[in-house]
């Protein structure tokens with residue numbers, strides 16, 4: 001667990017704890033089931049459980065830190081057809097969220 005956290009920080013230069021908080025603020029929790037985030041049991045989008053091991057993001061782009069940060073900030077810049085909306089989260093904030101998602105194994 002500690003290893004996963006260190007690795008997530010190294011990959012993103014983000015703060016996973018802050019990222020977890022941001023996911024409640026920006027409504028991610030309303031659409032996604034996210035382990036470790038209170039009341040995050042949304043079923044609109046896929047569960048983010050085990051996200052660190054996911055090969056593709058949204059089924060279209062290879063899962064890498066920079067692509068994930070871009071997806072979180074503006075998913076439609078990666079897949080114009082995706083149902084996931086732009087939430088208004090900034091790129092800097094998306095980095096912290098990416099850090100948290102990469103702790104999920």
Ligand code: HEC
Pocket residue numbers: 023026027028029030031032044045046048054056057058059071072079081082083084085087089097101
């Ligand atoms: C209105 C509902 C909604 C909101 C709000 C939302 N998402 Fe999504 N999200 C989706 C849907 C639907 C998909 C599936 C998209 C696709 O496959 O095209 C998705 C896909 C994703 C994926 C890719 C998952 C995978 O396994 O491929 C990630 C990561 C993600 N969302 C993170 C977030 C984060 C972080 C937030 C908050 C900033 C957020 N989402 C807000 C609906 C939402």
